Amino acid sequence: MGATIxxxxxxxxxxxxxxxxxxxxxxxxxxxxxLEEDLSFNKISDEEVLIWKSADPxxxxxxxxxxxxxxxxxxxxxxxxxxxxxxFYEIDRRNVAxxxxxxxxxxxxxxxxxxxxxxxxxxxxxILGEEPHTEVKEYDVSISENDDxxxxxxxxxxxxxxxxxxxxxxxxxxxxxVPHINCAILYKSSPVDxxxxxxxxxxxxxVGPEKVRAHTGMCIIDDKSADADIRLFQQTIxxxxxxxLENQLPKKLxxxxxxxxxxxxxxxxxxxxxxxxxxxxTYGVIPxxxxxxxxxx
Amino acid sequence: xxIEFSKWFPVASTSDLPYRxxxxxxxxxxxxxxxxxxxxxxxxxxxxCLHRGxxxxxxxxxxxELKCQYHGWRYANRTAGCTYIPAHPADAPARTICNNTYQxxxxxxxxxxxxxxxxxVPEIEGFGSYTVLRPIPINSxxxxxxxxxxxxxxxxxxxxxxxxxxxxxxxxxSGTQISFFIQPQNNNISILRGIYSLHIExxxxxxxxxxxxSIMVEIRDKLEKQDSxxxxxxxxxxxxxxxxxxxxxxxxxxxxxxxxxxxxTEKVRISDNIIxxxxxxxxxxxxxxxxxxxxxxxxQNGLIRQYSLTNGPGETDHYCIAVKIEKNGGGxxxxxxxxxxxxxxxxxxxxxxxxxxxxxxxxxxxVAGGIGITPLLSMAKxxxxxxxxxxxxxxxxxxxxxxxxxxxYKLGKNTNTYIDLTIDQTLSKIEKILETPSPLNKVYVCxxxxxxxxxxxxxxxxxxxxxxxxxxYFKNNNKIDNDSTFQIELARSAISLNVPSGKSxxxxxxxxxxxxxxxxxxxxxxxxxxxxxxxxxxxxxxxxNSSEKRKGKVILTCVSRAKSDRLILxx
Numbered sequence: 001m002g003a004t005i006x007x008x009x010x011x012x013x014x015x016x017x018x019x020x021x022x023x024x025x026x027x028x029x030x031x032x033x034x035l036e037e038d039l040s041f042n043k044i045s046d047e048e049v050l051i052w053k054s055a056d057p058x059x060x061x062x063x064x065x066x067x068x069x070x071x072x073x074x075x076x077x078x079x080x081x082x083x084x085x086x087x088f089y090e091i092d093r094r095n096v097a098x099x100x101x102x103x104x105x106x107x108x109x110x111x112x113x114x115x116x117x118x119x120x121x122x123x124x125x126x127i128l129g130e131e132p133h134t135e136v137k138e139y140d141v142s143i144s145e146n147d148d149x150x151x152x153x154x155x156x157x158x159x160x161x162x163x164x165x166x167x168x169x170x171x172x173x174x175x176x177x178v179p180h181i182n183c184a185i186l187y188k189s190s191p192v193d194x195x196x197x198x199x200x201x202x203x204x205x206x207v208g209p210e211k212v213r214a215h216t217g218m219c220i221i222d223d224k225s226a227d228a229d230i231r232l233f234q235q236t237i238x239x240x241x242x243x244x245l246e247n248q249l250p251k252k253l254x255x256x257x258x259x260x261x262x263x264x265x266x267x268x269x270x271x272x273x274x275x276x277x278x279x280x281x282t283y284g285v286i287p288x289x290x291x292x293x294x295x296x297x
Numbered sequence: 298x299x300i301e302f303s304k305w306f307p308v309a310s311t312s313d314l315p316y317r318x319x320x321x322x323x324x325x326x327x328x329x330x331x332x333x334x335x336x337x338x339x340x341x342x343x344x345x346c347l348h349r350g351x352x353x354x355x356x357x358x359x360x361x362e363l364k365c366q367y368h369g370w371r372y373a374n375r376t377a378g379c380t381y382i383p384a385h386p387a388d389a390p391a392r393t394i395c396n397n398t399y400q401x402x403x404x405x406x407x408x409x410x411x412x413x414x415x416x417x418v419p420e421i422e423g424f425g426s427y428t429v430l431r432p433i434p435i436n437s438x439x440x441x442x443x444x445x446x447x448x449x450x451x452x453x454x455x456x457x458x459x460x461x462x463x464x465x466x467x468x469x470x471s472g473t474q475i476s477f478f479i480q481p482q483n484n485n486i487s488i489l490r491g492i493y494s495l496h497i498e499x500x501x502x503x504x505x506x507x508x509x510x511s512i513m514v515e516i517r518d519k520l521e522k523q524d525s526x527x528x529x530x531x532x533x534x535x536x537x538x539x540x541x542x543x544x545x546x547x548x549x550x551x552x553x554x555x556x557x558x559x560x561x562t563e564k565v566r567i568s569d570n571i572i573x574x575x576x577x578x579x580x581x582x583x584x585x586x587x588x589x590x591x592x593x594x595x596x597q598n599g600l601i602r603q604y605s606l607t608n609g610p611g612e613t614d615h616y617c618i619a620v621k622i623e624k625n626g627g628g629x630x631x632x633x634x635x636x637x638x639x640x641x642x643x644x645x646x647x648x649x650x651x652x653x654x655x656x657x658x659x660x661x662x663x664v665a666g667g668i669g670i671t672p673l674l675s676m677a678k679x680x681x682x683x684x685x686x687x688x689x690x691x692x693x694x695x696x697x698x699x700x701x702x703x704x705x706y707k708l709g710k711n712t713n714t715y716i717d718l719t720i721d722q723t724l725s726k727i728e729k730i731l732e733t734p735s736p737l738n739k740v741y742v743c744x745x746x747x748x749x750x751x752x753x754x755x756x757x758x759x760x761x762x763x764x765x766x767x768x769x770y771f772k773n774n775n776k777i778d779n780d781s782t783f784q785i786e787l788a789r790s791a792i793s794l795n796v797p798s799g800k801s802x803x804x805x806x807x808x809x810x811x812x813x814x815x816x817x818x819x820x821x822x823x824x825x826x827x828x829x830x831x832x833x834x835x836x837x838x839x840x841x842n843s844s845e846k847r848k849g850k851v852i853l854t855c856v857s858r859a860k861s862d863r864l865i866l867x868x
Contacts, residue, residue: 134383
């Protein structure tokens with residue numbers, strides 16, 4: 001594998017998304033940056049993609065994995081399997097890659113924004129939220145030790161237009177999963193089938209400690225909307241988040257509990273910061289000086 | 298350069314702060330959000346919201362508060378204290394989140410600050426009047442620019458040794474002066490600022506600005522061509538919030554009580570000291586209220602306040618309250634006066650009706666003093682719409698006269714307003730109003746404590762039956778004694794509890810999971826009243842009248858206690 005610029009084992013030993021499968025073209029070289037390293041990749045068949053460090057004259061291959069609509073690679077030694085995401089394989093769902101967004105911010109800040117409901121009325125006004133429906137009601141957060149992931153359930157938030165077909169707003173229920181330090185999945189009731197949930201994903205590619213590409217995707221039960229409309233929706237939402245994210249100071253996610261002021265609405269973000277601290281992550285974050293990390297409430 | 302955190306530096310021109318703008322500046326690595334409030338005060342705050350670090354300079358200057366773009370939090374002019382968190386209208390903890398603020402001074406057409414500056418901005422000789430030049434950013438260190446100004450200078454100008462350590466002064470033959478200042482944004486980038494020692498306008502000003510702009514650009518070009526060593530950038534220290542603020546506030550038990558969510562749709566100053574608020578429900582229908590009812594409001598700073606509804610009958614799509622802004626009053630009226638804005642979401646309780654209007658009287662007399670008019674107004678509106686007989690007497694000060702004039706006018710003919718009476722004049726008026734007692738009539742009085750006491754006394758002396766003299770205190774001025782220790786037995790639930798000194802019956806009940814409705818919690822509103830089956834009561838409230846107190850069949854659990862060893866309560 002050779003020396004890497006990034007020396008943080010926690011982030012090195014992860015699978016990282018670098019491209020949507022849709023964007024890969026046979027025998028056409030692509031280039032990207034992961035953890036400050038220039039990488040090149042080339043899809044040679046539907047099953048096989050070659051990835052190497054661009055500057056490596058020997059083109060020694062990095063591990064590659066095609067899963068959940070994305071191409072994943074690593075600069076370290078991750079567990080062989082990615083987290084589970086069974087909805088991706090349900091045959092009546094559509095998986096739409098809704099675009100990769102370059103953002104000058106750390107991966108942690110981007111994930112935290114994805115978990116945050118309180119900003120909907122102010123940042124996604126008229127789409128995901130609207131004043132005066134600003135209250136974030138109590139929800140549950142847990143860290144599953146078996147799966148090593150954060151789960152936030154019973155999240156509810158008022159959405160001005162719950163479905164394309166409805167003209168009235170209503171409370172929508174959300175579930176958030178953080179199964180990977182830089183990936184999160186959001187489930188919300190499907191406007192087409194109330195018994196099932198649409199999934200919206202964000203897989204963040206850390207380009208550097210303060211620079212990411214956020215790969216977004218939707219895994220939804222909807223046979224009507226055109227791909228272009230689904231992409232446009234997600235791009236509108238992310239386009240609203242980007243200027244906020246790029247104006248966060250510091251850009252790295254501070255893990256010290258006394259760096260910022262949480263409120264109850266931030267329970268999932270607090271769990272996320274503690275989870276990262278317990279893993280000993282140092283890349284893209286400002287590590288906590290808090291010694292007592294076991295005290296999770 | 299040596300880091301000089303105690304020296305004053307200019308960080309903006311006055312013209313950088315137009316109406317309702319927020320200007321972003323940087324000094325010694327730290328970013329500042331600089332904004333002028335409508336009262337003229339220039340706020341210099343660290344440029345990050347303490348919640349999630351978003352730059353405040355992308356927020357909104359609302360005139361007296363700055364609103365963060367991310368979650369709509371609002372911070373007050375001057376103090377930078379957070380006044381509104383839209384995500385949690387209810388159950389606000391009694392803590393104040395404050396952004397980091399820095400000293401600010403406005404002098405020589407510029408805004409000055411630093412981390413911890415000493416004294417005041419130094420005087421610069423010869424600049425009684427001035428014109429501010431266009432500032433020029435330069436990719437150079439403070440030291441490099443300082444050396445240039447001291448050793449090279451500018452053509453046709455003579456360097457004047459300045460008494461001040463912040464200015465580099467130059468003189469023309471004509472005697473007019475230029476003074477330069479250096480604002481070190483960080484170690485390798487600075488802003489060169491300047492002022493000209495005459496106040497000039499129009500074409501002359503443009504000529505001078507252009508002239509010195511080209512001189513300053515020349516300075517920049519020369520400096521940027523120099524091969525100066527690059528210093529590492531300064532990383533501003535991010536100060537920690539207090540331990541208390543770093544913790545997620547606990548989920549309190551207030552949520553059930555404050556279960557209604559309303560939004561402020563109107564906020565009008567109806568007199569010098571009185572503000573009227575109109576509250577509309579966000580989702581569900583507001584519960585029915587009766588004339589005389591009040592609601593509890595949870596304010597953002599954790600305070601809880603009671604306000605009577607002034608609604609007329611049938612006005613069921615909103616609640617109206619009127620709030621007196623006490624000049625040196627507590628946080629409640631101040632918060633409502635200064636921090637609640639139209640569109641804000643607030644949490645309120647259902648209406649409590651502990652001052653009910655009985656409609657079986659032949660004739661009703663209302664005696665209102667000051668802001669005590671609010672519950673009586675709602676009652677009189679109800680009687681007026683039912684065409685029942687009443688008379689309305691309102692004692693007020695001229696400054697508040699305008700507040701309810703329109704509403705009183707609509708009550709018809711039997712209304713009297715008395716303005717600025719002395720205590721003696723008021724008492725003799727009340728004597729006159731109550732001179733003919735009748736068992737078929739009722740008197741309702743609300744106002745300052747002393748006025749209520751006197752009205753009851755006059756009523757009693759004139760021969761009114763005590764049960765026909767009805768009143769509501771807004772607050773209990775009695776000193777509450779909570780030293781005693783006693784037992785309470787709950788007859789219906791067969792539970793026995795100990796009430797220790799320092800705790801009220803209400804608190805002991807709540808701690809043991811027994812929910813009892815309460816509101817003012819100071820013995821004024823009567824919401825927490827329960828029946829007593831056995832035991833002697835030490836009444837400390839101002840709600841029960843003296844015959845009720847004598848009978849000893851009810852107790853206000855928030856303040857009153859037992860004289861005997863135990864009380865048996867009917868709950």
